[in-house]
Amino acid sequence: MRHVYFFMFMALLCLGAGTASAQPDESRDSNNYIYSDEINLGANEYNDTIDFGFIIHPPASSIGNLVWLDLNRNGIQDDFDASGRLLGIKDVRILLYYKLGDKDVIFGEQFTGEDGSYRFDGLPPGTYKVYVDRETLPDDSYQPTIPYAPGSTIENDSDGIGSTDTLPA
Numbered sequence: 001m002r003h004v005y006f007f008m009f010m011a012l013l014c015l016g017a018g019t020a021s022a023q024p025d026e027s028r029d030s031n032n033y034i035y036s037d038e039i040n041l042g043a044n045e046y047n048d049t050i051d052f053g054f055i056i057h058p059p060a061s062s063i064g065n066l067v068w069l070d071l072n073r074n075g076i077q078d079d080f081d082a083s084g085r086l087l088g089i090k091d092v093r094i095l096l097y098y099k100l101g102d103k104d105v106i107f108g109e110q111f112t113g114e115d116g117s118y119r120f121d122g123l124p125p126g127t128y129k130v131y132v133d134r135e136t137l138p139d140d141s142y143q144p145t146i147p148y149a150p151g152s153t154i155e156n157d158s159d160g161i162g163s164t165d166t167l168p169a
Contacts, residue, residue, distance in 0.1 A: 063128055064119030067092045067112045069142075070158070075149025077156040088116015089142075093133035096120045104129055111136070132160065 036050050069087040071079040079087050091111050098107040107128065112118045134142075144160040152158075 058125065060122040061125065062119055062121045062123060063096065063130060065117065067094070067116045067118065067132060070145040073145060074151075075146030075158050076152045077158075085115060088112065088114075089137065090114050090116060091136065092116070092118075093136040094118045095131040095133065097129045097131065099127035099129075130159075 034052060039047055041047060066086060067089045068077055069079065069089055077086050081087055089112060094110055094112060095106060096108040097104040108120050110118055145158045147158050147160055149157055
């Protein structure tokens, strides 16, 4: 007589335990278990081919920085308030789009903080575009400054015209 056994891969081996449950605890998230297909065994058979391989998911990436006011109109983040902070613009809506095939699809949305900062975390590798919703700027007089200004660096320039970032794979 053949028996069908359904093996659950679990970290706990119940060797010699008086009562062992062959089923997962229904009160726990079912995504906590990884299991094999059904395995048919006959009498005195041993199947040593049930293996479980794992990968390490690459660390998630981030995109972000600052929506700022360029008082001297040079395209470089070098205008500071009395306390030495850059002049960030708060409550500006930022949209993050992800390149999916030949389309850009919305991936996230947020508003800048009190200091004008924003950051999208937990991003998978891929190609993104960041958009600023001009309707959320303080008024219509706010216009983009010089992008990639001469003398600027990637840390202090403005990427505000057609900027696309590709995250590493």
